Amino acid sequence: MSMRxxxxxxxxxxxxxxxxxxxxxxxxIFGFWVFLMSDLIFFGxxxxxxxxxIGATAGGPRPHELFDFTSLAIQTVLLLTSSLTVGFASLVxxxxxxxxxxxxWLLVTLxxxxxxxFFEIRDFIEIAAKGGVPSRSGYLSAFYGLVLLHxxxxxxxxxxxxxxxxxxxVFGLINVVTTRLIRFALFWHFLDLIWIGIFSVVFFGGLHFx
Amino acid sequence: xxxxxxxxxxxxxxxxxxxxxxxxxxxxFWAALGTTLSSGKIMAVVGVLxxxxxxxxxxxFLHINARKQKREDFDLILFSTLVLLIIVLGTVWIMGNLSIxxxxx
Numbered sequence: 001m002s003m004r005x006x007x008x009x010x011x012x013x014x015x016x017x018x019x020x021x022x023x024x025x026x027x028x029i030f031g032f033w034v035f036l037m038s039d040l041i042f043f044g045x046x047x048x049x050x051x052x053x054i055g056a057t058a059g060g061p062r063p064h065e066l067f068d069f070t071s072l073a074i075q076t077v078l079l080l081t082s083s084l085t086v087g088f089a090s091l092v093x094x095x096x097x098x099x100x101x102x103x104x105w106l107l108v109t110l111x112x113x114x115x116x117x118f119f120e121i122r123d124f125i126e127i128a129a130k131g132g133v134p135s136r137s138g139y140l141s142a143f144y145g146l147v148l149l150h151x152x153x154x155x156x157x158x159x160x161x162x163x164x165x166x167x168x169x170v171f172g173l174i175n176v177v178t179t180r181l182i183r184f185a186l187f188w189h190f191l192d193l194i195w196i197g198i199f200s201v202v203f204f205g206g207l208h209f210x
Numbered sequence: 211x212x213x214x215x216x217x218x219x220x221x222x223x224x225x226x227x228x229x230x231x232x233x234x235x236x237x238x239f240w241a242a243l244g245t246t247l248s249s250g251k252i253m254a255v256v257g258v259l260x261x262x263x264x265x266x267x268x269x270x271f272l273h274i275n276a277r278k279q280k281r282e283d284f285d286l287i288l289f290s291t292l293v294l295l296i297i298v299l300g301t302v303w304i305m306g307n308l309s310i311x312x313x314x315x
Binding site: 009010011012013030033034037038040041044045047048049051052055069073076077080081083084087088091094095096186189190192193196197199200201203204205207208209 | 213216217220221224225227228231232235238239242243249252253256257259260263264267268271272273274279280282283284286287290293294297298301302305306309
């Protein structure tokens with residue numbers, strides 16, 4: 001096989017040599033990349049709306065009065081670490097699938113994801129208590145729209161992960177389940193990419209230009 | 211290459227990505243919260259660090275590689291990025307210009 005084709009689909013490949021599932025898996029995972037890229041455009045629109053309404057506080061609370069940067073740092077580290085642990089899970093799946101470590105890393109990823117959501121929801125409650133509710137201004141509508149959209153993705157990712165862990169217990173590591181796990185890993189890494197945009201543009205951009 | 215060597219190579223790959231991302235995130239937080247530069251300069255630094263981190267994570271977590279990839283997979287990502295840039299930069303340009311002309315800022 002030539003070097004050009006060593007990676008058969010974008011993302012971590014479970015095998016470097018062709019097997020019976022490879023052609024089908026390649027199509028499935030390419031399709032998932034098409035979904036991720038359309039989701040990227042959706043996020044891009046929400047970012048564009050946020051940037052254009054950054055000054056539209058309508059006399060309501062301004063970004064620097066609302067944000068908690070310690071909590072932001074904690075959320076960022078939790079999500080980044082969960083991206084690493086889902087990578088560890090992928091490596092166990094690739095090299096040592098029979099060991100019990102797979103479920104352990106998936107569980108750690110789930111806990112980190114839930115930890116992220118805990119701090120995010122706590123922040124939303126604090127922001128709302130300071131008068132920062134979505135209906136207060138165009139700026140706050142855009143803020144909640146974008147950050148909640150990401151939070152909803154993380155929440156759905158957590159649910160998806162629970163379903164996959166149940167499927168591993170019930171069906172074992174059959175091909176259908178392992179490709180789902182590979183797609184989940186792509187989805188989770190993708191959410192971390194979006195988060196880079198959120199802390200840079202939404203929080204730091206809001207602080208310095210809001 | 212045996213399995214153990216391959217495993218360690220892949221593991222190092224993820225860890226490299228994680229450490230680079232952590233360092234870039236730390237620098238972005240420091241630039242945004244710990245310096246007294248002008249807002250424009252701070253956001254330029256944060257923007258550059260953010261783009262570098264995007265590339266790092268695409269490379270080390272999502273295993274995107276322009277050379278080893280099949281061409282159509284890489285084209286999908288490049289085309290989506292083009293659409294994204296047109297939407298975001300176009301919106302910010304037009305709405306920002308409108309805002310200046312309407313004297314709302």
